[in-house]
Amino acid sequence: MTTARFRTASDPLNEFSLDAAPHGVPVLPVPVTGPPSQRSRGTVRRSGEVFLTSIGPVRVTDRRVYTPAVTLPLREVSWRVDNRVGAFQETPEWATVAGLVGIPFTLGLSLLLLTVKETVFSGHVKVTIRHTTGKYTMRLPVTSAGQIAHIHNAVAYVRRWIPRGSRAGHTMAA
Template identity: 40%
Template sequence: MTLVPNFPDNWAQPLMSLGNVHVTEKQVMTPAGTWPLAQVNVTSIDQTSTTTHTPGWAIVLVIVFIWFFLLSLLFLLARETRVQGYVAVHIQAGPQSYTEQIPVRNAYQRAEVFNRVAYLQRLIGQARHGYGI
């Protein structure tokens, strides 16, 4: 038997979450406070770094096969890209603000954070213009 928690009537299902930031149809909830969606400004700052290097497997293959084929030097052309760092999402409502730093380990996670910020900005625009969500 599964027990369903008894939520208050004003509780709304979050439309999206971004770290510790949760967004419903009418408000943005952060650890610093809860604000109406139409009164929030959201910005994002990319604090990631992208590096490329020769992967270890390519170096090992060059060392193993150099005695047999000089073409094994082509393995050194292999490149691997690493993305690391944080994307800072700054939420401001009047004089109050909150910044969430979301860790990023690859390009997919970085794009996902920016897509969520863009979605949040669209929700804010809809709330300001009264179109409903």
């Protein structure tokens, strides 16, 4: 059994590995990116499916998961979320500029602005969608705690739509 690897043209950080590529699998021509909005939730597609949300390039309806590489049934997939994010303290640009510009006017007291720090996040959240035929992995870049929480909440929202009696489970790692 051979494994083919696919990389999406728009984002080299996403990949999908498939044990046996199904023929005639519909793929959405333009993936929806960005946070799900209340306006887009509940939209009924021509096929009778209800659009739930999008997570990066993946669109999710009440029946299927549309990745750039393949379409999978929602009840047969499992989701895993891994944080690959580092947080560090840094002096904001405005404090540096104000501190240096204010030296002649404040007799050096403006240099105290250089002690102002803000928390900056750098890294990505890795979301893996597993199916019996393979897996699709996304690495979504994040720069704030709100973006991290949004991705986790979107995956939790999709998990609630998976029937309890389905074969797919779900895992989450912090």
